[in-house]
Amino acid sequence: MxxxxxxxxxxxxxxxxxxxxxxxxxxxxxxxxxxxxxxxxxxxxxxxxxxxxxxxxxxxxxxxxxxxxxxxxxxxxxxxxxxxxxxxxxxxxxxxxxxxxxxxxxxxxxxxxxxxxxxxxxxxxxxxxxxxxxxxxxxxxxxxxxxxxxxxxxxxxxxxxxxxxxxxGQICLACRFPSLTDESSPQGQIARQNLREAKRPIKRVFELFEHSAWDDQPTNMDRSIGEHDSLYEGSLNLEVLLFGRIKIQWVDTLSEHLRFDLVSRRLSIFRFPTFCVLSALRKGGKETTPLLDSINEGFRPTTLEKRYQNYVTLEQEVLVSYRLLFGQSARSRNLIRSDLKKLEQSGQPFDNLLYTLCGPKKEADKLPRSIWPVGCRDFEQEKLLESDVYSAQSDFPRLGYRLINLQRFSLRQKPRRLTDLWRDRRNPLQWYTFWAVLWVGGAGIILAIIQTILAGVQVARS
Structure with a gap:
């Protein structure tokens, strides 16, 4: 030309x-x-x-x-x-x-x-x-x-x-994956494919990078999740995760969301939730983009049976995860707010919808109801329906295994201070039992001491 x-x-x-x-x-x-x-x-x-x-x-x-x-x-x-x-x-x-x-x-x-x-x-x-x-x-x-x-x-x-x-200098199809373990390599690792792959369907090209994007998934994911399907907000909110000194790493791609590295204790969180909201609105309005949908479905695909039983898009999973980790606990909301302020002041592009999704429920309720999965909607009040317990298979069909891994790590962590013991409600029954015994037993000991002192005083006077 x-x-x-x-x-x-x-x-x-x-x-x-x-x-x-x-x-x-x-x-x-x-x-x-x-x-x-x-x-x-x-x-x-x-x-x-x-x-x-x-x-x-x-x-x-x-x-x-x-x-x-x-x-x-x-x-x-x-x-x-x-x-x-x-x-x-x-x-x-x-x-x-x-x-x-x-x-x-x-x-x-x-x-x-x-x-x-x-x-x-x-x-x-x-x-x-x-x-x-x-x-x-x-x-x-x-x-x-x-x-x-x-x-x-x-x-x-x-x-x-x-x-x-x-x-x-050889031209190729290349993608960068952030490094969670090597702090000396902030640019991460690069995976590449030969240009010949450009003749194949785009969905297949993206699947070639799937191993690098989802290399943390178990071999038999359905069996792994099936044994421990329940996700507890009390074990996954930010306040509890900090018992294990977990750090938040903000990432730019959906495929990295909720990836957790045991060595560095870094949890990756997608930092552009407005993209997920608009994608959910597009799909909620029946606006279809076959190629885009096939690409997203290629990343940790769900079976046809599960898709028809309870269809949840990848973007909806991401949106609900913000509420689960940061929004349902008052203490977690305060903790993430300080982290968001640091991100906002860092000079990087900042999506202010993070404040809404990680804030009080009354703020999240202002968002369109259609952005949430069907199982997380209150149809009577047309609001977000939150729960203390979620299903890894039904609510998070793609990201559930990452939340399961994170929950397993969280449950292994022990509080280090007395204040941590008070805040640690991962096991509500155990928490109430511990503090009930502590208060009742402590009160009994104090009364016994007072009784002993009074008896001693009486003996001394007599």
Whole structure:
């Protein structure tokens, strides 16, 4: 394609369809001067393409801008000289700005929404380009890597890596997994697949990374969970977890949520809950994206029988887990609030919906009821229905085994101080028995001492 010709992106953006009513410009930092306004418009277009929701619906959740800020930081490598060969085919220019990146992301999301389950990375790349365009082999490889990275970011399932230096500059499909055990390696570990895999269905490509994403699952998960299906809020809230000196590590991908490392005692928590809320609203409104649903289902898939008996989406599991770990205990709410303030002040993109989901129930009840699993809805009052006991199989069909592992660790921990003994209610019967014996026995001892003293005084006077 020559530079004088009109590119595919310039034909469909930003004039495709009716003008958006949502103006998110005030929520976007001025990164590129005069380009901030078109960038905010493209953000809105991309969000609507991802979630299939109207601008007004998305506007109700301003926390989604943290997700956009995160994506923007991740696609900055596309503006470097290493990716300059792809832009003549996309935007009539060898230079690239953040606005051009958002045009590219919107084009991927636009075609991704209508893609079938068996669509490949190469098919998606060809849809992003116009049908008659040809690119050089080197540019084609970079485009495949860029499209794969865009799909990872738009679905929040994996964290892509656009740095090919660890592989001797060889272009490939690469993902980064955070390291929970090696503090000297904050960038984590990188898994890669050959570019030949780009011809396979996207779902299959993502499944190739499944072993790295879900390598903590037991061999026979159903049997492992079946023996210990109950999840107790008293054993999993943050206050109790701190008995074991567990640290929270905020992560960017759904596949890392609730991963727990026994060595470092780090618990991974997904930090963009607004993404889950909008995804749940999309599915609750029967808006389907076959390819996206197949990718999410590929990560720790559930059987057809379980899916029809009690269908819970991955995003709904994540949302309920915030309440289970942080929201149902007053002490846990106070503890996580201080942690959230540190995260907010760290300068990283911060989703303020975390305060709502980890806060009092009256705040969580303001969220749409449809975002919660059917088993966690109060249909009479149209509110969230919380419980002291959850089912690993029914309420958390994908993440349940991680909660089971976390609960096992929690139950092995012993309180170290008297105040910890008072707060430790993992076993309510044992707690009430212990303190009842302590108070009654203590009172009996005190009365016996008083009685002895009085008897001694009487003897002395006589």
């Amino acid at each position: 020559k530079l004088g010709e009109e590119s595919f992106l310039s034909r469909i953006l930003p004039n495709t369809g009716p003008k958006l009513e949502v103006d998110l410009e005030t929520q976007v930092q001025d990164r590129n001067g005069p380009e901030a306004s078109p960038s905010s418009t493209l953000r809105s277009q991309t969000l609507q393409a991802i979630f299939g929701l109207s601008g007004e619906e998305i506007k109700r959740f301003p926390g989604i801008q943290a997700y956009c800020d995160h994506i923007e930081s991740q696609v900055k490598p596309l503006t470097d000289s290493g990716f300059s060969p792809i832009w003549p085919s996309l935007s009539n220019s060898t230079a690239c700005t953040i606005t051009d990146c958002w045009k590219f992301l919107h084009a991927v999301a636009y075609n991704f929404k209508s893609a079938e389950k068996d669509t490949s990375i190469e098919d998606l790349k060809n849809h992003v380009l116009s049908s008659g365009e040809n690119v050089r082999e080197s540019s084609d490889a970079l485009l495949l890597a860029a499209v794969f990275a865009a799909v990872c970011l738009l679905t929040m399932t994996l964290q892509p890596s656009l740095d090919f230096e660890p592989f001797g």
